[in-house]
Amino acid sequence: MNLKHWLTEHGVDTHGKSVQHVFFVRGERPAGDPKEIKNDAWAIDEKRTGDQTYFLYLKDEGDNWYKASVKWDGCIEIEQAANTPFEEGRTPDDCDDNTHICNLDAYIDRLQKLKELAKKFFGEDWK
Secondary structure, eight states: OOOOHHHHHTTOOOTTHHHHHIIIIOOOOSSSSSSTOOOOSSEOOOHHTTTOEHHHHHHEESSSOOOEEEEEESSSEEEEEEESSSSSOOOOOOOOOEEEEEEEEHHHHHHHHHHHHHHHHHTTOOO
């Protein structure tokens, strides 16, 4: 679901304007209490998100190896800690992986197909 569709479903009339116009000019924030918007993997980083209407910062709810920035336009930046979990004795030598994705469904589909081929090659036990 794209953001314009989400806004319409939640009663925000864009008056034919672009989503950028709605957020930057009208400054509306999507409904929902940040403390209640979470699942077993992610929670809103309220300190970094603040009162913004164009970025949503998420933190790992588990072992603190991931962070994500979600933009109003549907793109995300996901960061994975490589050597040490975030906020645990990190050094300048810690290498992190960053991936910028603008079509999350297509990216997930591509990864599922990669997994499918890997299992065909290495066997069903491949994880």
